[in-house]
Amino acid sequence: QSALTQPPSASGSPGQSVTISCTGTSSDVGGYNSVSWYQQHPGKAPKLMIYEVRQRPSGVPDRFSGSKSGNTASLTVSGLQAEDEADYYCSSYAGSKKWGVVFGGGTKLTVL
Amino acid sequence: QITLKESGPTLVKPTQTLTLTCTFSGFSLSTSGVGVGWIRQPPGKALEWLALIYWDDDKRYTPSLKNRLTITKDTSKNQVVLTMTNMDPVDTATYYCAHRKSGVSVYYFDFWGQGTLVTVSS
Numbered sequence: 415q416s417a418l419t420q421p422p423s424a425s426g427s428p429g430q431s432v433t434i435s436c437t438g439t440s441s442d443v444g445g446y447n448s449v450s451w452y453q454q455h456p457g458k459a460p461k462l463m464i465y466e467v468r469q470r471p472s473g474v475p476d477r478f479s480g481s482k483s484g485n486t487a488s489l490t491v492s493g494l495q496a497e498d499e500a501d502y503y504c505s506s507y508a509g510s511k512k513w514g515v516v517f518g519g520g521t522k523l524t525v526l
Numbered sequence: 527q528i529t530l531k532e533s534g535p536t537l538v539k540p541t542q543t544l545t546l547t548c549t550f551s552g553f554s555l556s557t558s559g560v561g562v563g564w565i566r567q568p569p570g571k572a573l574e575w576l577a578l579i580y581w582d583d584d585k586r587y588t589p590s591l592k593n594r595l596t597i598t599k600d601t602s603k604n605q606v607v608l609t610m611t612n613m614d615p616v617d618t619a620t621y622y623c624a625h626r627k628s629g630v631s632v633y634y635f636d637f638w639g640q641g642t643l644v645t646v647s648s
Binding site: 416446448450452458459460461462465466471503505506507514515516517518519520 | 622
């Protein structure tokens with residue numbers, strides 16, 4: 415069982431927007447602005463898409479955005495494209511007593 | 527550009543010790559703030575952070591596996607080594623190493639290796 419809770423699946427049609435949630439606790443997601451999101455295509459390594467809740471690394475399209483409210487973080491993909499179909503994992507800092515990061519269980523995003 | 531690559535055995539027997547090497551380029555592990563971490567992913571399952579080593583040799587381990595893990599670095603060779611003792615079939619996974627950039631409160635990995643699949647079976 416993963417530390418952070420994500421829906422197992424999400425879907426949307428090309429051009430639509432879809433939001434993936436990531437729920438933790440006040441000890442991780444809610445306690446720090448250290449949520450990140452990774453995209454993983456089958457057989458490939460994860461790719462950083464969002465860090466520090468809403469920051470995008472260079473090269474990541476602005477169709478990807480992040481937010482947080484309380485203990486829940488969200489990743490929104492706008493203007494869905496076929497290549498956005500992948501697994502998405504959230505991650506959060508878990509506090510100084512147990513340094514490190516915790517991951518969510520992953521969400522399979524399907525572009526219909 | 528930053529690249530990382532994992533290497534090691536593809537098959538280990540139960541109770542054996544796994545040794546994985548991460549060879550990287552494009553950065554130095556002697557640069558203040560930089561770190562290299564290990565993350566694993568069982569087939570069809572989620573990611574799990576295992577360990578991280580900083581430029582100053584400070585080390586962090588996931589609490590549940592702390593007693594089985596050791597992470598070390600060889601700055602001159604641009605390598606980080608992870609050992610995991612007493613391997614079990616549940617440890618079958620793809621093991622990734624990843625770069626942690628310099629900075630305060632950086633709790634993410636911006637570059638990842640391609641991963642190496644390790645199967646634990648007799």
